[in-house]
Amino acid sequence: MPKLKVYLKPSCTTSRKVVTILTQKGVEFEKVDYYKTPFTKTLLNDLLNKMNMKPSELLRKKEEAYKDLDLKNKTYTENQLLNKMLKNPDLIERPIVAKGMKVMLARPAESVKDII
Numbered sequence: 001m002p003k004l005k006v007y008l009k010p011s012c013t014t015s016r017k018v019v020t021i022l023t024q025k026g027v028e029f030e031k032v033d034y035y036k037t038p039f040t041k042t043l044l045n046d047l048l049n050k051m052n053m054k055p056s057e058l059l060r061k062k063e064e065a066y067k068d069l070d071l072k073n074k075t076y077t078e079n080q081l082l083n084k085m086l087k088n089p090d091l092i093e094r095p096i097v098a099k100g101m102k103v104m105l106a107r108p109a110e111s112v113k114d115i116i
Contacts, residue, residue, distance in 0.1 A: 004029035004116065006106075007039075007047070008095040015095040017109035027116050034089055041086055047096055048082075050103035055081040058093050058105065065090045 006022070006029055008015035022029050039047075048058060055078045060066060065088045076084070085091045097106045099115050106112040 003099070005032055005098045006030070006095050007032045007034050007098070009033065009035060009089075012094055014107060014109050018095050018097065018106045018112045021109060021112055022116065025113075025116060034092070034094075038089065039086060039092070041082065044082065044086065044092075047098060047103050050098070050101060051096075051105060053105075054078050055085060059085070060091055060093050063090045 004022070004027060006015070006018060008018070008031060010016070010031075010033055019031065048055060051058075059071065059081065061072070066072070069084065069088075071081075071084075071091075093105055093107065095106050097104050097112055097115055102115055104111065104115055106115075
């Protein structure tokens, strides 16, 4: 059985809720703090493809970085957005949960039950 991976920011409330849910259910999983172990372009692209999402759909629009870069008012290609996300992980919505070919954005946290 493929191992479950949770890509998260440890201080994120939703990430912590997902970890709590998985722990309470007795699910074995690997936590990946993508601030300490940054996404590669290939990995983030692969996760996006498996979620059937574009980079623009995974942007955290409430982050200061989103406002500072004026992403709302500027036009970027999906590839440019992906590169900005790689340079500034605060722009990536979280947590992302992966199990083999299944990948999901676990928002709300309870939705993680759909992958376990």
